[in-house]
Every structure is written in structure tokens, then in C-alpha cells.
Amino acid sequence: MARQQGWFALILALAIAAGALLVSFPLQLGLDLRGGSQLTLQVLPAGSIRSVQKEQLEAVKDVLERRINGLGVAESTLQTVGDDQLVLQLPGEQDPSRAAKVLGTTALLEFRAQRPGTEQEMTGLLKLKRQAQAVLNQSQVKAAAIANGQPVPPAVSIKAEELAEALTQLGISVPPGSSETEQLELLLSTVNTKIVALYDPAELTGKDLTSAGRQQQQTGTGWEVTLAFNSEGGKKFAELTKGIAGTSRLLGIVLDGRSISEATVGPEFKPAGISGGAASITGNFTADEARDLEVQLRGGSLPLPVKLIEVRTVGPSLGAENIRSSLIAALSGLALVAVFMVVVYRLPGVVSVLALSLYSLFNLAVYALIPVTLSLPGIAGFILSIGMAVDANVLIFERVKEELRSGNTLIRSIDTGFSLAFSSILDGHVTGLISCAALFALGTGLVKGFAVTLAIGLLLSLFTALTCTRTLLRLLMSYPGLRRSTYFLPAAQLPASAS
Amino acid sequence: MSSTPSIAPAPRFRISRHRILAWWGSGLACLLSLIGLLLCWFNPAIGAPLRPGLDFTGGTQIQLERACGVSCSALSSAQIQQPVARLQLPAEPGTPAPNLASAAVQVLDQGRSLVLRLPAVNPEQAAAVVAAVREVAGPLNASGTSVDTIGPTLGDQLLKGSLLSLLVSFAAIALYITFRYDRIFAGLALLCLAHDVLITCGVFAWLGLLSGIEVDSLFAVSLITVAGYSVTDTVVVFDRIREQKTLLAGLPMSEQVDVAVDATLTRSLYTSLTTLLPLVALIFFGGSTLFWFAVALTVGIAVGSWSSIGIAPTLLPLFSRR
Numbered sequence: 063m064a065r066q067q068g069w070f071a072l073i074l075a076l077a078i079a080a081g082a083l084l085v086s087f088p089l090q091l092g093l094d095l096r097g098g099s100q101l102t103l104q105v106l107p108a109g110s111i112r113s114v115q116k117e118q119l120e121a122v123k124d125v126l127e128r129r130i131n132g133l134g135v136a137e138s139t140l141q142t143v144g145d146d147q148l149v150l151q152l153p154g155e156q157d158p159s160r161a162a163k164v165l166g167t168t169a170l171l172e173f174r175a176q177r178p179g180t181e182q183e184m185t186g187l188l189k190l191k192r193q194a195q196a197v198l199n200q201s202q203v204k205a206a207a208i209a210n211g212q213p214v215p216p217a218v219s220i221k222a223e224e225l226a227e228a229l230t231q232l233g234i235s236v237p238p239g240s241s242e243t244e245q246l247e248l249l250l251s252t253v254n255t256k257i258v259a260l261y262d263p264a265e266l267t268g269k270d271l272t273s274a275g276r277q278q279q280q281t282g283t284g285w286e287v288t289l290a291f292n293s294e295g296g297k298k299f300a301e302l303t304k305g306i307a308g309t310s311r312l313l314g315i316v317l318d319g320r321s322i323s324e325a326t327v328g329p330e331f332k333p334a335g336i337s338g339g340a341a342s343i344t345g346n347f348t349a350d351e352a353r354d355l356e357v358q359l360r361g362g363s364l365p366l367p368v369k370l371i372e373v374r375t376v377g378p379s380l381g382a383e384n385i386r387s388s389l390i391a392a393l394s395g396l397a398l399v400a401v402f403m404v405v406v407y408r409l410p411g412v413v414s415v416l417a418l419s420l421y422s423l424f425n426l427a428v429y430a431l432i433p434v435t436l437s438l439p440g441i442a443g444f445i446l447s448i449g450m451a452v453d454a455n456v457l458i459f460e461r462v463k464e465e466l467r468s469g470n471t472l473i474r475s476i477d478t479g480f481s482l483a484f485s486s487i488l489d490g491h492v493t494g495l496i497s498c499a500a501l502f503a504l505g506t507g508l509v510k511g512f513a514v515t516l517a518i519g520l521l522l523s524l525f526t527a528l529t530c531t532r533t534l535l536r537l538l539m540s541y542p543g544l545r546r547s548t549y550f551l552p553a554a555q556l557p558a559s560a561s
Numbered sequence: 562m563s564s565t566p567s568i569a570p571a572p573r574f575r576i577s578r579h580r581i582l583a584w585w586g587s588g589l590a591c592l593l594s595l596i597g598l599l600l601c602w603f604n605p606a607i608g609a610p611l612r613p614g615l616d617f618t619g620g621t622q623i624q625l626e627r628a629c630g631v632s633c634s635a636l637s638s639a640q641i642q643q644p645v646a647r648l649q650l651p652a653e654p655g656t657p658a659p660n661l662a663s664a665a666v667q668v669l670d671q672g673r674s675l676v677l678r679l680p681a682v683n684p685e686q687a688a689a690v691v692a693a694v695r696e697v698a699g700p701l702n703a704s705g706t707s708v709d710t711i712g713p714t715l716g717d718q719l720l721k722g723s724l725l726s727l728l729v730s731f732a733a734i735a736l737y738i739t740f741r742y743d744r745i746f747a748g749l750a751l752l753c754l755a756h757d758v759l760i761t762c763g764v765f766a767w768l769g770l771l772s773g774i775e776v777d778s779l780f781a782v783s784l785i786t787v788a789g790y791s792v793t794d795t796v797v798v799f800d801r802i803r804e805q806k807t808l809l810a811g812l813p814m815s816e817q818v819d820v821a822v823d824a825t826l827t828r829s830l831y832t833s834l835t836t837l838l839p840l841v842a843l844i845f846f847g848g849s850t851l852f853w854f855a856v857a858l859t860v861g862i863a864v865g866s867w868s869s870i871g872i873a874p875t876l877l878p879l880f881s882r883r
Contacts, residue, residue, distance in 0.1 A: 094850070097704070104712075104714065104715075156703065156704075156706070157684070157688060158684045159683070159684035159687075159688055161684075162683060162684045162685070163685070241649075369712070369714075370683065370712070371712035371714055371715040372709075372710060372711050372712060372715050373683075373684055373687075373708065373709070374707075374708070374709045374710070375684075375706070375708040375709070376707045377626075377702075377703065377704040377705045377706045377707055378704045379702065379704040379705045380624075380626075380704070380705055380706075380707055383848060384848055384850060387846050387847055387848035388843075388847060388848065388851070390842075390846040391839070391842045391843045391845075391846040391847040391851075392839070392842075394846060395838055395839025395840075395841075395843065396839070398838040398839070398841075398842065399835050399838050399839065402831075402834065402835060402838065403835070406831065438850050438851060439779060439782060439854075442779075442782075442843070442851055442855075445839045445840075445842075445843060446786060446836070446839070446840075446858070448839055449832075449835060449836030449839060449840075450793075450836075452832070452835040452836070453793070453832040453835065453836070456828055456831045456832050456835065457797065457828055457832075460825075460827055460831070464824070482804075485800055485804075486796060486797045486800040486801075489737075489738075489741060489796045489797075489800060490792075490793035490796060490797065492737060493734050493737060493738075493789055493792045493793055493796065494789045494793060496730055496733045496734050496737060497730040497734070497785050497786070497788060497789040499730075499733075500726040500727075500729040500730035500733060500785070501726050501730070501782070501785055503726070503729075504722045504725045504726035504729060505722055505723065505726050505778075505781075505782075508778050508779065508782070509722070509723070509726070509778055509781065509782050512779075512782050516786070
């Protein structure tokens with residue numbers, strides 16, 4: 063009996079610890095239960111890198127983390143999943159488009175000098191660029207002028223034939239039925255890529271940046287992004303500007319392979335270049351664009367490109383609805399099972415209901431401890447593992463009944479019941495755990511959540527069925543008043559000798 | 562009772578006497594399932610053994626709730642489909658904007674909620690679609706909106722991952738049973754498992770054919786769970802047969818099987834019942850997200866319980882070395 067009491071004390075201590083854990087570490091709810099956005103990004107191999115390595119994935123994660131922090135979203139989490147994926151969770155966020163935009167770009171910033179002998183081609187491209195930009199930006203310029211109380215500038219337009227000629231000249235085939243705005247945007251992006259082809263390879267990149275900021279342009283309506291270099295970057299920048307100072311060649315600022323700004327360097331910088339390690343990008347940005355660019359530059363460029371492969375957004379009221387319905391389902395399922403057990407198994411049925419309540423408590427405590435983020439499939443896994451836990455009890459009690467029917471004493475029947483049921487309980491749980499391992503190793507997202515909760519459930523069920531149920535039952539049997547076979551089995555089923 | 566007292570009472574229920582009936586029943590169910598799967602496969606609108614859902618095909622699903630309660634004006638899906646199809650989406654640099662002409666719209670709950678199925682769009686484009694729908698069906702309840710986008714590569718990954726985990730868990734379970742029992746038991750357990758998974762798939766193939774029910778990654782989860790349950794159920798019976806082997810060595814295999822099935826019958830039925838109780842609760846109260854998941858599990862566990870009583874044990878004498 064001393065051994066039973068020891069076990070009982072242990073179970074009691076565990077129950078108290080589990081309760082305390084649940085109070086101090088609340089359960090983490092998945093986005094499908096609390097509402098919010100979840101974005102899954104795939105890191106793509108590029109250049110000489112054939113497959114994504116662990117360090118590269120971590121490097122991408124670091125950069126993205128800095129960018130997200132720059133966005134100022136509360137309690138976001140970014141986790142690596144598998145070999146080449148990252149999952150960003152934004153609780154409460156209903157519109158993930160801004161996050162998607164900021165995360166998706168590589169933000170490789172390059173400062174490049176124009177190749178000698180390309181001046182004429184550059185002039186043509188820049189003219190087209192300015193024309194297209196002027197038409198595209200005019201609604202914005204107009205709005206800003208009205209807001210500042212300045213006179214509205216005259217409308218800018220581009221002649222249809224001029225546009226058509228420019229497009230054919232650049233070899234752009236226009237999709238049928240596209241609007242003027244779409245054609246202009248197409249033109250602009252092609253021009254920006256063509257300009258990049260006229261530059262020398264980059265000597266100075268975003269790696270040498272120490273900080274980025276933004277301010278309103280002194281002239282015009284847009285915003286500019288300011289940059290500060292480290293000492294090496296400052297040196298490189300001075301070299302770069304020295305080389306082209308006083309010529310008509312340009313200094314290009316290239317972001318992700320598209321030219322965002324071109325600048326001339328005056329002859330006064332011929333001797334030493336632009337020193338001081340600071341520069342600014344004036345690209346006619348809106349306040350939001352400037353902020354996003356600043357965030358991206360500050361976070362650094364991504365070592366590898368990423369692609370958005372999954373976006374899930376759940377409204378908060380849908381989440382609340384999900385919680386409510388799964389709670390009702392879980393509780394009513396448990397209640398039905400409890401009634402069934404007590405009706406069919408009498409006293410041991412009551413014991414198993416106690417053990418199963420402990421089982422549920424331990425389960426939730428483990429979720430809080432690990433921590434497991436509880437999502438809908440996770441809850442389903444939990445509800446199912448209850449089924450397995452009950453099965454273990456059913457197996458044991460059926461065996462106990464059998465032993466009683468064949469005329470064994472009560473205590474002996476209980477002990478034999480437990481030991482005979484053990485092997486099939488073990489086999490059932492092990493095969494269940496094998497399935498969980500396969501699901502966890504090879505499944506994704508939802509499937510993993512299910513596998514984790516089911517596996518925790520199976521392990522705990524082994525413990526509760528073999529320890530809690532047994533200890534509680536043995537403890538009750540130490541009271542002579544409860545030691546009656548009819549508490550286990552209807553009298554009619556007992557052999558005459560035993561009763 | 563008197564010949565083998567206390568240890569092996571004469572079975573009240575002899576499964577072997579009904580084995581022909583059991584085999585016919587299961588054979589017929591398997592055949593119907595196969596026909597369903599094949600019909601799905603050759604159906605040009607489906608082209609796969611089961612109707613694949615968003616999780617596997619990739620795309621965007623937008624679920625909207627109208628903020629008009631009971632007084633929602635009647636709305637046809639065409640009323641929403643047309644403006645959405647005409648919509649000019651903001652383009653992403655480098656990729657053409659997706660064509661929305663193939664958008665499918667479902668109106669649910671007497672016009673109170675809408676489900677849109679589109680090709681995969683980015684979040685900005687999804688917001689544009691929601692704005693276009695708001696013009697026609699608004700006002701919308703912002704907190705009841707859900708947008709799911711699955712890229713085509715992820716859908717492919719999910720499908721491969723699900724199939725692979727199914728096969729790997731089958732193989733690992735077979736190995737475990739071979740190690741714990743023997744090859745015949747393992748073979749029969751796998752046969753039962755295939756039987757249960759086939760019939761569950763068959764039911765969903767027919768559901769897909771007749772009422773357009775799609776399978777998602779939760780369905781793959783339910784199949785693997787069914788597989789686990791099926792093996793557990795079968796193992797309990799086999800465990801009993803093995804335990805009695807020396808005791809009943811004189812009896813023919815079919816009688817040994819009868820004794821084991823009879824002894825474990827109550828347990829098998831009670832266990833299925835106690836597992837089905839929470840599942841039934843999930844079906845009735847679990848909400849739409851888990852509804853078909855619970856249905857798949859209910860079918861699978863019911864079938865699994867049947868095969869562990871009626872199929873695996875009755876086939877054992879045929880393969881037994883005696």
C-alpha cells in the first residue's frame with residue numbers, strides 16, 4: 063500500500079503543478095482561433111547556390127525579422143519551417159498586403175557607375191523615363207499641390223503614337239486591351255532594367271550601409287531616403303564618385319535590378335570624390351514608399367530571394383466562432399464518454415472519468431509548457447487522443463470483468479486485468495505514435511499541429527491509463543466498504559462462488 | 562462451459578460462421594469505392610481519384626460575411642461573379658495580373674455569406690477583390706472575413722507530403738507488427754488498413770461526384786488517423802489470438818479466432834463507440850471547418866472496427882501455416 067500512496071502523492075503533485083502551469087502560462091492560440099494573418103515564404107536558391115542551407119535560411123530570417131520590426135506590428139512571430147520555408151504570423155492583422163510587399167523583395171541595393179561610351183543611349187532612356195513618370199505621377203502631384211494650397215500644375219499627357227513608338231523601339235509587346243497607364247508602367251519598368259545594363263558592376267552595395275532614414279524632399283513634393291555608410295563604404299563611395307566626377311556619366315542607384323535613381327556628380331568632386339559617407343536617394347517616393355524602402359534597406363538585403371507561397375487571413379469573429387464550436391464539441395464529447403464509462407463500468411468507470419480528467423489537465427499543461435500553439439487540427443488531435451485514452455481504460459476494465467467472471471478475487475482480477483491488457487495497449491499506442499512520427503516528419507503546417515497534439519495525447523494516455531487509473535483503483539480498494547464485486551459487474555454475471 | 566472452464570468459455574458469437582457474408586459485404590463496399598474513385602478520375606471536371614480542394618490545387622479562397630443579418634437582400638452568384646471577372650487587378654512587377662474570368666462564387670446561408678474561389682492572387686489583389694464585392698454585396702462584416710491563398714508549389718508539396726507520410730507510416734507499422742507478431746499478422750493488418758482507407762476514400766469519391774465535396778489536407782490527416790486506429794483495433798484481436806495460442810493449441814485456427822473475437826468483441830464495440838462519441842460531437846458542434854474531417858474519421862473508424870472483427874480474423878485461418 064505504501065507504494066500506491068507514493069504514486070498517489072506523485073499524481074497529486076503533478077496535477078497541482080499542471081494547474082499552476084496553466085494559470086501562469088496561458089495556452090497559445092493559433093491564428094485560426096484568434097484571427098490574424100499567416101504568411102508562408104519559400105526561400106529560393108539563386109545563382110551558385112543550388113539548395114538552401116540552414117545558415118542561409120537563418121540569415122534570411124534575420125533580415126526579415128528586422129524588416130518586420132521596422133513595420134511596427136505588435137507581437138508578430140517568424141519561424142522557420144522545414145528546410146526552406148518561413149512562416150510569419152501577424153495576430154489581429156486583417157490586411158497582410160503591406161507585410162507581403164515589404165517581405166517579398168530582396169532589397170539588394172547597389173551603387174554603380176555608368177560605363178563609358180553609353181552616354182547617348184542613357185540620355186534617350188532617361189528622357190523616356192521622365193516622360194512616363196510625369197504622366198504616371200501627375201494625379202499624386204496634383205493632390206499634393208491642392209493639399210499645400212499651391213496652384214495645380216497643367217495636365218501632362220503622352221501622345222498615343224509617341225508611346226507606341228517608344229514601346230516598339232524598346233521591343234515591348236503590349237498585351238491586348240491594356241490601358242495607357244498599364245502600358246506606361248510597362249515602359250517604365252523596361253527602361254529601368256535597360257538603364258541598369260549601362261552600368262559597371264557594383265562596387266558598393268547595401269552591405270556597407272550603417273543606417274537609413276527618410277525625409278521630405280527640399281524641392282518638389284516627394285520623399286527621399288537618406289543613407290549613411292560605414293568607413294569602408296564611405297571610401298568606396300568616394301572612389302566611385304571620383305571616377306565619374308565632371309563627366310556626363312551618371313551614378314546609378316539600383317534596387318533589386320531596377321534603377322531607382324540616377325545622379326550626376328559635379329566637377330568639384332574630381333579630386334577626392336564625395337566624402338563623408340552619406341548619400342540620399344531621391345526617387346519621387348510617396349511617404350509610404352519611402353518608409354518601406356527605409357525599412358528594407360535598414361534590414362539589409364536578403365541573401366536569397368523569397369517567394370510568398372501561402373497567405374491565410376482569418377477574421378477575429380470567425381476565430382471566436384471556431385473556439386466556441388470546438389469547445390462545445392470537446393466538452394460534450396467528453397461528457398458523453400464520461401456518462402458511458404460510468405454506466406457501463408460502474409466504480410472503475412468513475413475512476414476512469416477521474417483519470418481522464420487528470421489526463422485532459424496534463425495534456426493542456428504540456429501544451430502550455432512546450433508550448434504548442436493550439437489550432438483547429440490540434441484540437442481535433444486532442445479530441446481524438448481522448449478516444450485512445452478511453453480505449454486503454456476499456457481494454458483494462460474488460461479484462462478485469464473477464465477475470466471476475468471466471469471466479470477470481472477482486473484484487474487479483476484488477477492486477478491481472480492491468481497486466482494482461484498492457485501488451486495490446488502498448489501496441490496500439492506505439493502504432494499510433496509511428497503514424498504521428500510520419501505525419502510530423504513529412505507533413506506541413508496543419509498536419510504537423512495535429513501530429514503533435516495526438517502524439518502528446520498518446521504518451522500521456524499511456525501514463526494515465528497505466529498509472530493514474532491503477533493507483534486510484536488500488537487506493538479505493540484499500541477501503542473495505544468499496545471492495546465489492548458488484549461495484550464492478552452486475553451480480554448476475556458473477557460466478558456463484560465469488561459472491 | 563464445462564470443457565474449458567474459466568479460461569476459454571465457448572464463444573457466444575462465432576464469427577467464422579458468418580465469414581462468407583462478411584467477405585461479400587466488404588468486397589462489395591471495396592468494389593463500390595473503386596468504381597467511385599475511377600468515375601472521379603475519368604470525370605473531366607475532376608481528373609483525379611478524389612476531388613482536390615484548395616490545399617492541393619493552389620489558389621485563393623475568400624470567405625466574406627455580409628453585415629446585414631436577417632435583412633440581407635437576395636443575391637445571385639452571377640451578380641458577384643461578373644464584376645469580379647471584369648476587375649483590373651494591381652499588377653505585381655515581373656508577373657502578369659491573374660485572370661479572374663474563372664472565379665467561382667458561392668452564396669451561402671440565404672445570402673448572408675459568400676465564398677469566392679480564384680486563381681492565386683497576392684494580398685493586395687485579394688483586397689481589391691474584396692473591395693469590388695463590397696460594392697455589390699456590401700456592407701461586409703470585416704471581422705468575419707477570411708482569405709486563404711495557397712501557391713501552386715505549396716499545393717504540390719502538400720499532396721506529395723501527405724502521400725509520402727501515408728506510405729511511410731504504413732511501412733513502419735507493418736515493420737512493427739512483423740517484429741512484435743509475425744509476417745502473416747502484419748500482412749493481414751495492412752490488408753485491413755488498405756480496406757479501411759479504400760472505403761473511406763470511396764465514400765469521399767462518391768461525395769465528390771454527387772455533391773462536389775472536396776478533400777483537403779485535413780482529409781489526409783484523417784486517413785492517417787484511420788490507418789492508426791485500424792491497426793490498433795486489429796492488433797487487439799491478434800494479441801488475444803497469440804495469447805491463447807498455447808492454451809487452445811488443440812483447436813482448429815478458425816475456432817481459436819472465434820474465441821478471440823468473441824472475447825474482444827465488447828471491447829472493440831465499446832472502443833469504437835467511445836471514439837465515435839466525440840466525433841459525433843465534432844460533427845454537430847465543431848463548426849464548418851472540422852465537419853468533413855469528423856465525417857471522414859467517423860466513416861473510417863466505423864469501417865476499421867468492422868474490418869478488425871469481420872475481416873482480419875476470418876482471413877487468418879486461410880493464411881495460417883497449420
